[in-house]
Amino acid sequence: MATVEDRQFRVEPFPGGTPGNQRLVEEGRLPDYDVVGTRPIRHDGTDKVTGRARYGADIKLSGLLQGYVLRSPHAHARIVSIDTSKAAEVPGVHAVCTNADMPSADHRAGDLGEGIVDWYHLNQNVLANDKVLYTGHAVAAVAADSVHIAEEAARLIEVEYEVLPPVLDVREARGADAPVLNDDVRTDLQPAGETGDTPTNVAKHFHYEKGDVDAGFAAAELVIEREFTTETVHQGYIEPHTATAFWSPDGKITVWTSTQGSFMIRMQVAELLDVPISKVKVVPMEIGGGFGGKIAVYLQPVAAVLSKLSGRPVKLNMDRSNVFDATGPTPGSYMKVKIGVDAEGKITAGEAELLFEAGAFPGSPINPGCMCVFACYDVPNGRIDGYDICVNKPRTNAYRAPGSTHVALATETIVDEICEAQGICPVEFRLKNAVKEGDERVDGVTYPPVGMWETIKAVELSDHWQSPLEGPNRGRGIASGFWFNFGGNSVVAATVNEDGTVSLIEGSTDIGGSRASVAMQLAEILGIAAEDVTPTVVDTDSIGHTDVTGGSRTCHATGLAAIKAAEDIQAQLCQRAAMLWDVESEQVEYGDGATLTGPEGKTISFQEIAGKLTQTGGPVVGRGSVNADKHGGAFGTHIADVEVDPDTGKVQVLRYTVVQDVGTAIHPSYVEGQMQGGAAQGIGWALNEEYHYGDDGRLHNASFLDYRIPTCYDLPDIETIIVEVPNPGHPFGVRGVGEVPIVPPPAAMANAIFRATGVRMRSLPMSPPKVLHELLSSDG
Amino acid sequence: MPRVHIPAPARDLTGGEVELELEATSVRRLIGALDERFPGFADRVLEDGELKPGLRVAVDGHVSAMGLLAQLEPGSQVHFLLAIGGG
Missing domain, CATH: 3.30.365.10 (Aldehyde oxidase/xanthine dehydrogenase, molybdopterin binding domain)
Structure with a gap:
């Protein structure tokens, strides 16, 4: 071979x-496909270029109130007291809320599919009640007839703070003398290690080791070790966060929002407000960018609480300064990386120490950073230590390949320096050291x-x-x-229409053209044109659980669900053709060109049989449901x-x-x-x-x-x-x-x-x- | 037999062993076998009988959606990893 x-x-x-x-x-x-690899016009294109697509801020409801969130002016302070009485008395104000209006939360882990959230920390991030941990940390919120009234009232809320010293740098934050942000945080050694017993800003320590690192460096002709730093940056999505909520008297909460994952919003709202998920419906609006920053809740539970208190729907919008102050970002970092190579330019060993800002609460992308730092190369001996460190900045969130960009700066710069020192072409070096099938990463996983x-x-x-x-x-x-990419849960339902088209519904928010790519995969299987499939993203009451549009998973996993739905349609149409021809369904094949063939040369097209569904048993709906785990x-x-x-x-x-x-x-x-x-x-x-x-x-x-x-x-x-x-x-x-x-x-x-x-x-x-x-x- | 990769922080329990072959037909049974041989291992990876929050199991290089229920074949490779959030 x-x-x-x-x-x-x-x-x-x-x-x-x-x-x-x-x-x-x-x-x-x-590749030899009919639809895959072509470039049809996206199904949602006209609405988007004509301004008819509806985003979260476009929501208008009868009796809608506007909200305003009061935020901390301090990076680190203890909240001594909050007095909302003057705000509540402002004419036009219908509700004022603080963390005290939310159910209390405890330290349980919530699984958001791709990541884990501590419900207590998320509760504290949505509305602080004990300490504020970054400037912009939400403290209270007001709902009023207009956003101007709400803002005026919010400024009358009296918050007494005991200001504490902030810590902003990861190297300082892990020092013994650093102010500790969260008294409940202990260092958790991962994977499968033990947990420390003293309060600290170092929430996690990841440790990976492969081979004999010291021997690997001893065998190297050239060893280069360098230090790198990166600053905190934001995802920079153009559309700010927005949420509108209505808490109906029957206990049902409806949330209209801009999100990468409506089901993840449903889970977080339900958990934070202590209601069953069946009582929460999330309607995903069109989204103006997310890049990982629109998975966690910020405004949604607050809008719901204000709605419950006022009895009316409430809309909360962030402005750009709110977005920068209180959402995102991806962490700043400090990294020390060392790589050794032999005389032929083959890597003999790698070592990395990585410190990532978690922000106010644990949860930086340090683990993927650890797993990516040497991921491009066949590194026979490696040791990686990564630390998730709390600092007085907003709680970090995912940003496109979280953690990998940081570490690539370090590794790829050192690789270039090695090439320069050894006189090797950077392409030749990479061809020589590139990972291939069967190579093992430092974390042990084989490609x-x-x-x-x-x-x-x-x-x-x-x-x-x-x-x-x-x-x-x-x-x-x-x-x-x-x-890494990701797979996860996705559901697609596809209905065959009498005119030979297909209506497809899915739960994946369309950020980068996934309506089109999902529809195309269904069309390829059925042998029909992509334009003959109408994809629609629906709310959480209308389709099965679908994970976030994130982790580069949607085209893969929701595409897989669409393929399954198409195969389901094929099987049902074979049964219908068999009924028409009075033969066994096993004698019917769904072939190329969207044509079903049976014995004795019988054929019928997809479009023709779509027109005969009523007489053969009723509408045909194909269903596809996956929890994909081979994403590649x-x-x-x-x-x-x-x-x-x-x-x-x-x-x-x-x-x-x-x-x-x-x-x-x-x-x-x-x-x-x-x-x-x-x-x-x-x-x-x-x-x-x-x-x-x-x-x-x-x-x-x-x-x-x-x-x-x-x-x-x-x-x-x-x-x-x-x-x-x-x-x-x-x-x-x-x-x-x-x-x-x-x-x-x-x-x-x-x-x-x-x-x-x-x-x-x-x-x-x-x-x-x-x-x-x-x-x-x-x-x- | 399936091969299991021992995470570096748990090698204190295995005397430094990095990879082991153990008779098991599922991840749950594999962890049981590991705990029998190296007492305390189950406590490192399980909480209330389930994988600890955020912990994942990869079988043959793919993070399994089945977790403890993932079935193992002779020659399967098993890794313990942490959940990775994408953007």
Whole structure:
């Protein structure tokens, strides 16, 4: 059997794309589908481009009240008392609530599918009652006839604070003298370790070890150890958080909200308000971005409590400063990473110490950071220690490939330094060390078929890599990255209409074009056009439990549910055809071209039999339900060309290519869009984005004027090369797409800056002042 | 027999053993067998008879949706991992 190195590849334009959209093709192996891999217009496109799509803030209900949340001005303080009496007396105010109006919570773990939440901590994050742990921490809320009245009343709420010293840096926060945020937190050694017995800010310590690390470093010809830091950054979704709730007199709560997971909102609202999930209906509105930041509840339980107190529906919207102050972010970090290589450039050992900000409550993405830090490479000996550390910042939440972007900065920068020191081409180094099927990560898990090597091969064959970069102060860097992806629970129901179309309902919020990709998978199985399937995202009372649109899982898992639903339809239609032909259903086959065939040359098309459902037993509804667990991880490798202004330190991106193994691209345009969008966010994280805190723990740049995300003026047209190494855990080979592309950009940019200037950047963001500082320092 | 990978923090219980082969047809039975051989192991991974919150079991490289009920084949590889939240 030929090894991967023996196979022949080429890079060519991906049909239907722009000139910058390409794919890696293996000679003699091209996928053969009718619908998969095509580019139909998205089903929700017209509503979105004409402004008719309904988002959370568009909700209008009879008797609707507007709410306002009072937030802490302090980063760390004990709440001595809260007096809401003056606010309640303001004309037009209908309800005022604090944590005391919510049921008490205890330290139990809630499983949100992809992650765990401590219900007590979530209760405290929604409305504080003992301590405030970051500026912007919600303390009380008011519902009134208008948001202006609610705000005026909220300002009359008297909160007496005992101000405490804040701690903002992870290295300081784990020190013995640091102020402890949560008296209930003990260090939990994971996985399968023991728990400490003293209060601390270090909530978790993850430890992974493989092989003989000391011997691995002893065998190395070159060992490089470096320290890295990253700042707190926000997901930067354009739509702020919003929630409207109505607590009906019959005890039923309805929530209209912007969320990545309506069922996760239902679970959290039910748990925090101590009502059965059957009493909560969540209606997912269209969503203006989430990236991991719209899974946890903030406003939803508060709106429900205000509704219960007032007897009327209540809407709560955040403004942008609320979003920055109190939601998201992804953690800042400190990392020390060491890699050893032998004389041939093969990695002999790796070691990492990773400190991630948890924010106010435990729960940073430190564990995936640990599992990703050496995930791209065959590391025979490794030791990884990661720490989840509470600091006086907002509780961190997921952000595209949580934790992986941080650690890729460290590993990929050191890899580049090794290549420089040993005179090895960065592509050659990666081809030599890339993980393949059967290789074992430091955490012990063995890889199924993966496409890391193929992404590097695509880089090697790309026009971008083969084109010289000329001119002063210019440099080219590459970097790779990994993300696990996810499967989980998904449900699809699909009804065959009399005209031969299909109405599909699902519970997955559509963020990145998943309506289209799910509908296309059903269409491929049935042999009908994607346009003949109408996908609709429905509320939690109308479909079975579906996990979040997150973890790059929807196209895979909800797609699997759609495939099952299609197969269910096929089986039922075979029975109907058998009835029409008076034969056994086993004698009928559902074949290509959406045609059912029976004995003696009998045929009937999908459209024809759809018109005969009433006479053969009634409507046909296909059902698909999965808890998918063979999602397949994915790798990406990026190429960045930059020019650095030596006078200002500004980094201009000249050309950028994203190469990614997507398994199989169901709708290439949306795959390319994810690759480009992830890269754009990663470039922003690399070059500009950061939370600026004062020593008092107050955030100084809580607006898009001062928190600079990239715009179209900052970026070139990002090129893409889709690599398709099919995931054996899906009939079409789908892997997740949405998260990997944010992982390599900071490291790719750092490596490009080095090639342009000779300066190694090991701290994000690589903003003009910091780059200029390094340039001036390097000049002596 | 299935092979189980012992997480680094639990190797104090196994005398440093990293991988073991144990006779078991399910993850629940595997943990029982581990606890019998290395007393205290079950307490590290179970709470009230279920996997500890956030703990997952991977069988042959895939985090199993079945948890303790996951069936094992001769040659299955088992890992204990923590839940990973995506974005």
